[in-house]
Every structure is written in structure tokens, then in C-alpha cells.
Amino acid sequence: MEQVNKILRTEYLETDFLIIGGGTAGCYAALTFSEQSCGRILITDKADIRRSGCLAAGVNAINAYIVPGKTPQDYVDYARNDAQGIVRGDLLLTMAERLNRTAQKLEGLGLTILKDEQGGYTIRGNRNIKINGENIKPILADAVSKKPGITVMNRVNVFEYLVKDNRIQGAYAVSIDEPVLYVLTAKAVLCATGGAAGLYRPNHPGFSRHKMWYPPFNTGAGYAMGILSGAEMTTLEMRFIALRCKDTIAPTGTLAQGVGAKQINSLGEIYEQKYGLTTSQRLHGTVTENREGRGPCTLRTMGITAEQDEDLQKAYLNMAPSQTLRWLESGETPRIKNVEIEGTEPYIVGGHTASGYWVDTNRETTIKGLFAAGDVAGGCPQKYVTGAFAEGEIAANAAISYISQEAALPDAGQVREKKLWLEQFLSQEKASVTTDELEEKMQSVMDQYAGGIGSDYRFSEDSLRIADGKVQEIQRQANALSASDMQELVYILELRERLILCRSVIAHLAARRETRWHSFAENTDYPDISSEMECYVNSRLENGNLKILIRPLVGEGEAYEH
Ligand SMILES: Cc1cc2nc3c(=O)[nH]c(=O)nc-3n(C[C@H](O)[C@H](O)[C@H](O)COP(=O)(O)OP(=O)(O)OC[C@H]3O[C@@H](n4cnc5c(N)ncnc54)[C@H](O)[C@@H]3O)c2cc1C
Numbered sequence: 001m002e003q004v005n006k007i008l009r010t011e012y013l014e015t016d017f018l019i020i021g022g023g024t025a026g027c028y029a030a031l032t033f034s035e036q037s038c039g040r041i042l043i044t045d046k047a048d049i050r051r052s053g054c055l056a057a058g059v060n061a062i063n064a065y066i067v068p069g070k071t072p073q074d075y076v077d078y079a080r081n082d083a084q085g086i087v088r089g090d091l092l093l094t095m096a097e098r099l100n101r102t103a104q105k106l107e108g109l110g111l112t113i114l115k116d117e118q119g120g121y122t123i124r125g126n127r128n129i130k131i132n133g134e135n136i137k138p139i140l141a142d143a144v145s146k147k148p149g150i151t152v153m154n155r156v157n158v159f160e161y162l163v164k165d166n167r168i169q170g171a172y173a174v175s176i177d178e179p180v181l182y183v184l185t186a187k188a189v190l191c192a193t194g195g196a197a198g199l200y201r202p203n204h205p206g207f208s209r210h211k212m213w214y215p216p217f218n219t220g221a222g223y224a225m226g227i228l229s230g231a232e233m234t235t236l237e238m239r240f241i242a243l244r245c246k247d248t249i250a251p252t253g254t255l256a257q258g259v260g261a262k263q264i265n266s267l268g269e270i271y272e273q274k275y276g277l278t279t280s281q282r283l284h285g286t287v288t289e290n291r292e293g294r295g296p297c298t299l300r301t302m303g304i305t306a307e308q309d310e311d312l313q314k315a316y317l318n319m320a321p322s323q324t325l326r327w328l329e330s331g332e333t334p335r336i337k338n339v340e341i342e343g344t345e346p347y348i349v350g351g352h353t354a355s356g357y358w359v360d361t362n363r364e365t366t367i368k369g370l371f372a373a374g375d376v377a378g379g380c381p382q383k384y385v386t387g388a389f390a391e392g393e394i395a396a397n398a399a400i401s402y403i404s405q406e407a408a409l410p411d412a413g414q415v416r417e418k419k420l421w422l423e424q425f426l427s428q429e430k431a432s433v434t435t436d437e438l439e440e441k442m443q444s445v446m447d448q449y450a451g452g453i454g455s456d457y458r459f460s461e462d463s464l465r466i467a468d469g470k471v472q473e474i475q476r477q478a479n480a481l482s483a484s485d486m487q488e489l490v491y492i493l494e495l496r497e498r499l500i501l502c503r504s505v506i507a508h509l510a511a512r513r514e515t516r517w518h519s520f521a522e523n524t525d526y527p528d529i530s531s532e533m534e535c536y537v538n539s540r541l542e543n544g545n546l547k548i549l550i551r552p553l554v555g556e557g558e559a560y561e562h
Contacts, residue, residue, distance in 0.1 A: 006427040008174075008181045008419050014407050015042035015151070017399050018170060018186035020158045020222065023053030024385055025374030026192035027140040028102065029392035029399075034147040037400045041150045042184065044173055046157040046217065046490070050141040053194050053215055054351075054375070055385070058134035060319045062113070063384035064099050065129045068120070072096035075127065079382040082278050084516050085534060086235060087354050088379030090361050090559040095380055098390035103129065106389070110139045125257060134318075136385070156182060159221060159493045160418070161189070161370070162410045163229045168370040169408050171225070172418055174493070176486050179426075181419050185407040188369045188399040191357070192392065195240075195349035195375035196220025198439070198494075199502050201447035201454065202345045203249060205440070213242050213249050214347045222376040223348065223356065224497030227504055232358040232366040232540045232549065234378040236501075237508035237521045239346035240353045241457065243283045246296075246340040250320030255299045255339060258315065259308050264338070265294035275518075283343045284518030287456050298338035309335040343519065345443075345453055348505060351375035351383045353520065358538055360561045362398035363391055366540075369402055371395035379536075425492055431480040435491045438474055438481070442499060445470040450506050457519040464510045471502045504539055504546060511537045511548045 016039035019026045027049060030041050045052050066072055075096040080087050103121075107113050112132040114122040121129040144150055155176040162169040162185065170185035197214035210216040227233060243252050255261040263272040263285060271294075275285030286297045301312075312334050316323040327333045350356030356378030357365045365372050373391035374383070383391065446452055449467035451459035459467075478496060483489040514530035515523050538549040554560045 005179055006423055008179050008423055010181050010183060010415060010419055012183045012185070012409070013042065014185045016040045016187050016403055016407075017042070017396070018184055018189045019043045020171060020189065020191050021045060021053070021193035022049035022141070022144070022152060023192060023194055023374065023388075024055055024140070025388040025392035026190065027144050027392075028389040029190050029192065029373060029396040030144050030150050031147065032393045032396035033400060034149045036397070038149060039400070039403060042186070043144070043150060043152045044156045044158055044184065045152070045154055046176065048154040049144065049152055050138050052137070053218060055137040055140070056215060058136055059131070059385060060133055061124055061128045061130055062103050062386050063128050064096075064382060064386045065103060065121075065127055066096065066100055067123045067127060067129070070126065072099075075099070075382075078127070083238070083354055083381050084529070085553065086238065086516065086536065087381060088554050088560065089556050090554055091359070091380035094361050094394060095383055095387045095390045098393060099386040102386045102389035102393065106136070106139070109143045111136055157221075157490045157493065158184075158193075159225065159497070161225050161229045161367070163367055164408065164410075166230070167368040169410060174422065174486060174489060176490055179486060181422060183410060183415055185409060187403040187405065187407050188371065190371045190373060190392075190395050190399065191222040191226065191365070191376055192372070192374050193222030193376050194218035195347055195351065196223060196498065196501055197347050199348065199443070199446055199498050199505065200345035200450075200452040201443040203342065203453065205443070211249065213244065213344050214349060218375070219494040219498055220348060220501040221494070221497045222372070223504070224500040226357055226365065226367070226372075227500055227541055229367060230541050231370070232538050233356065233504060234358040234536050234538045235354040235356075235508070236348060236505050236539070237512045237537055238353040238355050238517060239505070239520050240349045241280070241283055241346050241519055242344045243279065243286060243341055244344055245323055246342045248320060248322040248326055249344060250316060250323035252299060252339075252341055254312065254315050254319070255301060255334070259301060259304050259312065261299040261301045261339070263297060263341070264300045265289045265297055267294055269294075270300075271297070280517045280520045284522075286341055287343060287519055291456055296340050298340050300338050301334035302336065302338050304335045306335065309333050343453065343457070345447070346451065346457065346520075348501065349375050350378050350380070351388060352381060354379050354381045361394075361559050363395040364398060364402070364562065366562060371399055422489065425481060425483045425489055428480065428482045430482050433477060433481070435481050435488065435495050438478055439495050439498070442471065442474050442495070442502060445474070446502055450502070450509065451522060456522075458522045458524050459509060460524045461510060464506050468503060468506045471499055471506065475499050507539060507546050507548060508537050
């Protein structure tokens with residue numbers, strides 16, 4: 001690694017289509033663009049695209065697929081129902097129509113999709129197909145590396161957009177290894193940085209804090225950059241909280257669906273019917289049973305057959321090995337002991353819920369020429385891997401049509417200012433607090449006052465007001481942080497983007513004056529669902545103030561365009 005000095009070198013790079021985040025949506029968008037245009041593509045990723053983002057460790061199913069007998073409209077209806085109406089049907093439909101094609105394309109690139117005896121894909125449940133997906137990310141990255149028009153820059157962290165007159169010009173980034181500030185100019189830009197983890201105190205704070213469900217390195221950069229540049233955001237209040245096996249954070253779906261394990265409380269009562277079966281209802285039931293003294297809650301696996309027991313151990317060895325290791329280590333396999341469950345900390349993930357950029361059906365944001373796809377894009381929940389591909393494809397096609405003008409260079413004074421701002425962190429005296437300490441402080445504020453695990457995911461108007469004040473105070477303290485190398489500088493930038501996003505999440509939670517999704521947004525001042533809140537809660541930063549915009553729902557069969 002190059003010796004870090006306190007002065008950054010500025011490098012200017014120009015491209016046609018800049019893709020920020022070479023994850024699921026980003027890689028697929030690059031492939032689509034390169035197949036239909038001879039324009040230059042630049043992918044920048046803070047990690048290495050061979051093993052970055054949600055697909056880093058592999059996945060074992062395609063969760064969004066139109067199985068035989070079902071239609072894309074069925075998928076829209078399912079997602080709308082699960083989100084209690086607060087979705088964009090137009091986005092869901094344009095995504096659902098592409099799900100199967102994208103799965104087939106990945107199969108063509110080398111992904112193993114399991115087959116049944118008739119040669120069709122092996123179906124799991126109503127919307128899933130089974131894959132051997134441990135290498136899904138290297139397969140995607142390989143395909144990208146074979147395209148001559150695509151340049152990949154790994155370990156380059158993008159932190160701010162270049163926007164002029166509400167039109168995208170490119171983005172600023174820093175190298176994680178060298179003292180370089182990149183000024184990336186482009187004719188069109190795709191934001192595909194995934195969702196945000198690490199806003200809330202996690203299940204395992206301290207040394208193990210990165211043992212979480214969502215990738216800890218998806219820190220919400222895309223949301224924060226959009227917020228700062230005045231892009232409109234939607235439904236950030238619809239947080240996602242997963243119901244997991246206690247301690248290992250292993251998924252629970254395989255126990256519930258695979259062997260029909262029911263959720264039971266410490267009295268042995270099945271409580272799941274009492275609360276409902278959507279993700280948020282299953283979670284809410286568990287939280288409530290615990291609160292009311294009937295915990296710990298478990299999935300009833302005792303009594304399953306020896307064969308089922310072994311199958312479960314194998315299944316978990318494949319997708320969450322720590323769970324199998326725990327069973328083997330303790331000797332208490334699932335047929336001997338029920339599996340205790342708990343909720344994770346809240347995440348902001350537009351691939352599971354509807355939070356993210358407010359986009360039109362082309363996945364263009366409210367900033368011209370800036371597109372968003374995957375977990376960072378809002379309005380379209382339950383998109384998962386194939387939905388992220390589909391949105392990457394839509395955005396890439398739209399970017400091809402959009403590109404007409406030359407990439408514009410930013411103002412030299414503006415670049416100098418950005419460079420000085422970064423250099424200040426590298427040169428200022430060590431502050432009395434560290435980035436880690438402020439991150440922990442932020443997480444504990446969010447936990448306590450903005451509905452984290454510690455407050456049973458509940459909050460009130462008062463507690464949110466306190467949270468916002470404390471987050472602002474941390475923002476002030478963060479200005480004094482110091483970094484001794486580029487990696488530490490990136491940690492400061494990550495904290496900064498999380499803090500920006502926290503404030504928006506708090507504002508959205510406060511603006512939805514109802515409780516529509518238990519636990520995901522549990523407002524103790526408004527404990528019931530309200531017909532007045534049949535709308536989108538959107539927001540936009542205007543003159544430094546976050547403005548809440550209430551938008552009417554886009555009706556069935558309608559489409560929203562900017
Ligand atoms: C643990 C886990 C298991 C899952 N299992 C399944 C499953 O079995 N089936 C299924 O269909 N779906 C599954 N999903 C969901 C699915 O994987 C995601 O919805 C989808 O991959 C999201 O794609 P994305 O492109 O939005 O984000 P990602 O694929 O995460 O891509 C984001 C990329 O942006 C990069 N990045 C972030 N910030 C910056 C920055 N500042 N500068 C530059 N680069 C940046 C990251 O390094 C990353 O490469 C799972 C998700 C998780 C977290």
C-alpha cells in the first residue's frame with residue numbers, strides 16, 4: 001500500500017455510463033448496456049465485485065420467480081398485499097415481467113438452477129426456484145470482465161454526486177488504498193449501492209457487530225448521496241427486520257416451510273395465527289409474546305423425523321453453517337430442541353420493503369440522468385436477486401436512450417473545495433472521539449429512540465424528536481474526526497452517510513402517523529392503521545431542510561412518470 005500523505009491527488013475520469021456499485025443490479029445493468037450500446041461503461045465498487053454486496057457469500061434460491069400457473073400480476077398482488085397497499089404497482093409489474101428472463105440469462109452464464117424430473121426448474125413454494133448459488137457473484141463478475149466496453153474499478157468508494165441544474169454530471173470517489181480523489185464524469189449514472197445496514201444497534205454489538213443479516217459494508221451511500229443532492233426518496237419508514245434463529249442470525253423460513261415448524265411461546269402455545277403470517281406480523285407476534293412475559297419464543301421442531309433432522313442440518317450447512325455447527329457442537333439438533341428465534345436490528349432495504357429513491361417506470365430518479373436499481377430503489381418491494389437484475393436491465397435500457405449530450409466537467413473551484421474538505425480529516429489532530437465510538441453512539445440513539453431492538457422496535461413522536469437532536473449532535477462531532485489513512489477516511493464517510501440517512505428515516509417514521517406494519521414502523525402515538533395514511537410518504541432536502549411530501553397512491557393499472 002502506498003504511503004498515505006495528507007495531500008490527495010486528483011484524477012479525472014470520463015465515461016458514458018457510470019455504475020456506482022458493482023453488485024447484483026450494477027453488474028446486470030452493465031451487461032445489458034454493453035449488449036446494446038458501444039458506449040463506455042465504468043463500474044466503481046468499494047469492494048471487489050467478485051465477492052461484494054448481498055451476493056458475496058452466495059444465495060441458495062431465486063426468491064422472485066413467476067412459477068407455472070402464476071402471472072406477473074399475481075406477483076404484484078402478493079407484494080401489494082404484503083406491504084398493505086403502500087407499493088408502486090407500475091414498478092412491480094415492469095419488474096415481475098422480467099423476472100424469469102433474467103433467471104434464464106444467469107443460467108446461460110453458468111448458474112446452476114436445480115431441475116425436476118420433467119426438466120423444469122425445481123419450484124420451492126409459490127415464487128421461488130432452487131439454485132446452487134454459492135458462485136453467483138463470481139459468475140456475474142466473470143461475465144462483466146469479458147466485455148471489452150466495461151471498466152471495473154474495485155476498492156473505489158463513491159461518496160457524493162456531481163449535479164448541476166438537477167442534471168447528473170458524475171460523482172466523487174476516493175480510493176481505499178491510495179491518496180486519490182476521483183472526479184468521475186458521465187453522461188448517465190446508475191446508483192446500485194444496495195441498502196443500508198448499521199444504522200441501528202445490532203444483535204451482537206462490539207467485536208461481533210458485523211455478524212448481521214445484511215452486508216455491513218452496504219452503508220446507505222446511495223441513499224445519502226441522493227438525499228444530499230435533493231433527490232426525492234420514498235417510504236424510508238418501512239424498515240425491514242428479519243426474523244432469525246437466535247444468535248446465529250440464520251434464516252427461519254427453511255424451518256417454517258421445510259418442516260412446517262410453528263412459532264410457539266414458552267407455554268407451548270402456537271401464537272402465529274393470533275398475529276398473522278406476513279414477515280412483519282410473525283416478528284411482531286414474537287416481540288409481543290416476549291414483552292408480555294411468554295418468551296422465549298421458538299420454532300417447534302421437536303419431534304421431527306431423523307431424516308428431516310439430517311436434511312435441516314445439511315440445508316443450513318449450505319446457507320448458514322454457523323447454525324449447523326451450533327446444533328452439532330451442543331448435540332441439541334432440531335429434533336431434540338426447539339429453535340429459539342429473534343428479530344434483527346432494522347435495515348433500510350428497498351429490495352425487501354418499498355424504501356428508496358422515488359423513480360419512474362424507467363427507474364430514473366428525480367435527478368435527470370440519474371437512475372436507481374436494486375435495494376436502493378424504492379416503491380418496489382420483494383425484488384430480491386432477479387428483481388435487482390430486472391431493474392438493472394430497465395435502467396440500462398433507459399440510460400442508453402437518455403445519453404445524448406457530452407459529459408460536463410465540474411467547476412474547478414468545487415473540486416478544490418471537496419479535496420480540501422477530505423484532506424482536513426487526514427490532517428486534523430486526533431479528536432477526543434473515534435469514528436467507531438460515534439458509530440456506536442448513533443446506533444444506540446437509534447436503538448433507544450427510533451425503534452431498535454432495545455425498544456421492541458417502538459417509538460413515539462417525542463422519542464423521534466430526541467433521536468433527531470442527538471443524531472445532529474453526532475453529525476457536529478463527526479466533523480472533528482481524523483483519519484490516519486484512506487481506509488479510515490472511508491470509515492468517516494460511511495458514518496457520515498449513515499447519519500444523513502438516519503435523519504431521513506426519523507423524519508419518515510414521524511410523518512407516517514399510524515401503525516400499518518407492526519414492528520417495521522410501530523408508532524406508539526398512533527397504534528392503529530389509518531385510512532388517511534393510504535399514501536406515500538416521500539421527502540426531499542430543500543435549502544438544507546428535509547421536506548416531507550405526501551403523494552397519492554398510484555392506482556392499479558396506472559403508471560407514474562416524472
Ligand atoms: C444475506 C442475504 C441473503 C439473501 N438471500 C437471497 C436469496 O436466497 N434469494 C434471493 O432471491 N435474494 C436473496 N437476498 C436478496 C438479494 O440478494 C438482494 O436483494 C440483491 O442482491 C440486492 O442487489 P443490489 O444490487 O441492490 O445490492 P448488492 O448486490 O448488495 O450491490 C451493492 C454494491 O454496491 C457496492 N457499494 C456500496 N456502497 C458503495 C459505495 N459508496 N461506493 C462504491 N460501491 C459501493 C457494494 O460493495 C456492492 O457491491 C439475500 C440478501 C441477503 C443480504
